[in-house]
Amino acid sequence: xxxxxxxxYSGLARRYGDAVxxxxxxxxxxxxxxxxxxxxxxLVANQxxxxxAFTYRPLRAVLGDGLLTSEGDTWRRRRRLxxxxxxxxxxxxxxxxxxxxxxxxxxxxxxxxxxxxxxxLRKLTLDIVGRALFGSGLAxxxxxxxxxxxxxxRGAVIGTFLPGVLAKRGVYRRVPGLGGALAHLDAMxxxxxxxxxxxELLNLLKERGELDAEELRDEVLTLLLAGHETTAASxxxxxxLLSRYPAARERLEDEVDGVLGGRKPKAEDVDRLPWxxxxxxxxxxxxxxxxxIERDAxxxxxxxxxxxPAGATIAVPPYLIHRNADVWPNPEGFQxxxxxxxxxxxxxxxxxxxxxxxxxVGAGFAMLETTLVLAAIxxxxxLDLVPGVTVPSRAEITxxxxxxxxxxxxxx
Ligand code: HEM
Numbered sequence: 001x002x003x004x005x006x007x008x009y010s011g012l013a014r015r016y017g018d019a020v021x022x023x024x025x026x027x028x029x030x031x032x033x034x035x036x037x038x039x040x041x042x043l044v045a046n047q048x049x050x051x052x053a054f055t056y057r058p059l060r061a062v063l064g065d066g067l068l069t070s071e072g073d074t075w076r077r078r079r080r081l082x083x084x085x086x087x088x089x090x091x092x093x094x095x096x097x098x099x100x101x102x103x104x105x106x107x108x109x110x111x112x113x114x115x116x117x118x119x120x121l122r123k124l125t126l127d128i129v130g131r132a133l134f135g136s137g138l139a140x141x142x143x144x145x146x147x148x149x150x151x152x153x154r155g156a157v158i159g160t161f162l163p164g165v166l167a168k169r170g171v172y173r174r175v176p177g178l179g180g181a182l183a184h185l186d187a188m189x190x191x192x193x194x195x196x197x198x199x200e201l202l203n204l205l206k207e208r209g210e211l212d213a214e215e216l217r218d219e220v221l222t223l224l225l226a227g228h229e230t231t232a233a234s235x236x237x238x239x240x241l242l243s244r245y246p247a248a249r250e251r252l253e254d255e256v257d258g259v260l261g262g263r264k265p266k267a268e269d270v271d272r273l274p275w276x277x278x279x280x281x282x283x284x285x286x287x288x289x290x291x292x293i294e295r296d297a298x299x300x301x302x303x304x305x306x307x308x309p310a311g312a313t314i315a316v317p318p319y320l321i322h323r324n325a326d327v328w329p330n331p332e333g334f335q336x337x338x339x340x341x342x343x344x345x346x347x348x349x350x351x352x353x354x355x356x357x358x359x360x361v362g363a364g365f366a367m368l369e370t371t372l373v374l375a376a377i378x379x380x381x382x383l384d385l386v387p388g389v390t391v392p393s394r395a396e397i398t399x400x401x402x403x404x405x406x407x408x409x410x411x412x
Contacts, residue, residue, distance in 0.1 A: 002158050006291060006319060006395035013320050019306045029312040034320035036327060036346035037304035042295055042316055043355040044348070049301050052358075053294035053313045058159035059397060061169050062152055062182065065215065066222025067361065078219065081208060083361060085133070085201050091364045094132040095267035098369050101127045102376035103264055105139070109381060111411045116404040117239055117383055121373075122146050122232040128369055129227035134192045134220065135199030141188050148181035149229060153396035189220050223362075230289040231366050233400035235373060237287035238280055240405065241334050243385040248336055249378075251275055253412070256378045265375040273371060276378075278339035280370050284352040285322045286334060291399035292317035293354055318351050319399065383407040 001008045012020050013034050024030035033042075042050055051071055060069040067078045084090065105124045109115060123142035130138030138145075155178045173179040193216060198206060205211060205219055242249040255275045256265075270277070294315045301308045308314060323331040327349045328338075353360035360366070377383070385391070386406040394402035 002160070004395075005157060006399065009292070009315065009317055009320060018320070018324060018326075024313070027311070029309060031303070031306065031308060031312055031314045032320075033303060033306060033314060033316050034324055035304065036321055036324075036348040036351075038306070038314075039293075039316040039321060039348040039351055039355060040346075041301070041303045042314055043293065043351075043358070046301055046303075047356040047358075049298050050295035050314075051298060053296045053315075055160050055294045055313065058156035061159070061172050062156070062185075063222045063225070064169070064218030066218040068222050068226055077210070079357075079361065081205070081210065082201070082219075082223075085204065086361050086365055088364045091368055092267040094365065095368060095372060097132045098128050098372045099264050099266070099376055101131055101137075101139075102373045106377055106381055109409045111409065114386055114406050114408045117407040118232070118236045118401050118403075118405040119143070119146065121235045121239075122228065124373065125228040125232040125235070125369070126224070128231075128373075129224055130192065131199070132365075133199050133201040133223060133227065134195065135197035135202065136192045136195045138188070138192075138224075144184050145188065148184045149225065151177050151181040152185075153394075153398070157396045185221060185225075186217070189217050189224070192220055192224070193217070227362055227365070229398050229400075231369055231373075233287070233289040233398055234280065234284055234366070234370055236401050236405055237289075238283040238370070238374060239377075239383050239407065240385060240391065240401070241283050241286075242279065243383060243407065245334055248279060248334070249382070252279055252374075253378055253382075256375050260375065260379055262379070265372050265379070267368065267372075269375065270368060270371050273375060274340060275336065276374055277367070277371055278336035280367070280374060281339040281350075281352075282334060282336040285328070285338075285350060286332075287393075287399060288318040288322060288352045289398045289400065290352065290354065290360075291319040291395050293351075318354075319395070321349065321351065324349075378412075380412055382410050382412055384410070 009032055012032055018034040020032040022030040022032060056069055063069050065074055067082060070078060101124060123139045126142045126145060127137055127139040130136045172182055205216055252275055255273055259269050259272045292315050294313060297308050297310055297312045297314060299310045325331050327345060348355055353363040384407060386408055389406055391405050392402045394400060
């Protein structure tokens with residue numbers, strides 16, 4: 001599990017079905033549940049019975065008590081503070097910054113070169129959260145941040161299985177490779193916090209005066225990391241799929257050309273780009289960046305027919321639910337049509353952003369951003385995977401292409 005969590009989960013589900021009890025240490029029961037009904041029970045219907053699982057502990061060591069990792073009253077206060085910035089009505093105000101960053105990034109791609117699409121997208125999405133939320137352009141930080149996150153994600157997965165050892169930030173700092181990664185992130189956050197134009201979210205976090213310096217650090221780091229790593233992965237998977245499915249790409253280019261007529265995209269265009277959005281949704285079905293969601297049960301529960309004792313850990317991985325053949329016909333096929341028009345399936349058959357009160361606060365931001373970025377890229381450029389290159393994937397905290405994704409750029 002420490003070496004290859006996704007491969008292990010998939011293997012268990014293939015062999016034993018969509019409700020698996022995995023022996024895990026002497027006193028811990030671990031359940032791998034991959035039906036929509038399971039997710040609904042754990043994340044929504046009986047959510048009061050669950051807290052974020054022990055598997056989030058190493059993440060907490062890095063992110064501290066930010067929105068993603070905190071619980072109880074701390075979480076409730078933070079969510080109340082941050083949520084208004086991410087309301088749908090509000091988020092459309094970030095569209096100009098998203099498009100500006102995308103167009104500037106893409107304009108630098110010369111015709112005919114081969115570039116690392118994953119690295120370019122990470123640069124773009126980090127720049128976007130930096131500009132939109134914190135008033136700081138961060139494109140220049142992307143390379144080192146990417147390396148720091150690679151190291152920390154690997155550390156986190158290994159740390160999960162060494163209880164107590166990597167649960168503390170102080171311990172992380174002493175591990176070779178991880179200490180430097182944390183120091184880089186801290187320095188980036190420091191620069192953002194001290195930036196002259198804090199951007200709306202940072203100003204809000206500072207003005208209320210509710211957070212001390214460490215809490216502010218945790219929140220800024222949480223939003224910077226949760227807000228760019230996932231969208232970068234989603235866009236990278238999408239471009240790779242489009243390169244393999246030329247008919248889907250042609251339809252997307254036609255849609256973008258028809259709606260934009262050559263100009264840059266705007267927030268109002270998003271509703272008129274249904275195929276573009278369907279492509280992104282289908283890419284997140286097959287390759288959900290947040291590939292597993294895990295909780296610990298506080299009391300006993302019955303999870304859609306599975307008796308679960310207090311203290312058990314439960315995984316309801318979007319990756320497995322999204323590929324459950326009972327719910328998704330031809331689960332391995334890339335078919336954006338699934339997301340066009342009326343959709344009749346269980347509400348939690350598709351959960352790239354989770355569910356219940358801990359649902360992704362940035363879901364609207366992410367959909368707006370990825371749609372605008374994909375439209376901005378497709379308006380002027382086409383990217384093709386270099387033939388013969390296979391890109392391995394890596395599933396730790398996020399599910400993403402491992403290493404570089406070499407793609408050849410052509411101007412349209
Ligand atoms: C494609 C992009 C994204 C995906 C797939 C994604 C996925 C998720 C998922 C599944 C969760 C719930 C985790 C759980 O229940 O344990 C989550 C939570 C969260 N996400 Fe996202 N996310 C994305 C983009 C973003 C963006 C753009 C931001 C911020 C700018 C963001 C900030 C957060 C935060 C702060 C939480 C914790 C919310 C809470 O517990 O109250 N995410 N995300």
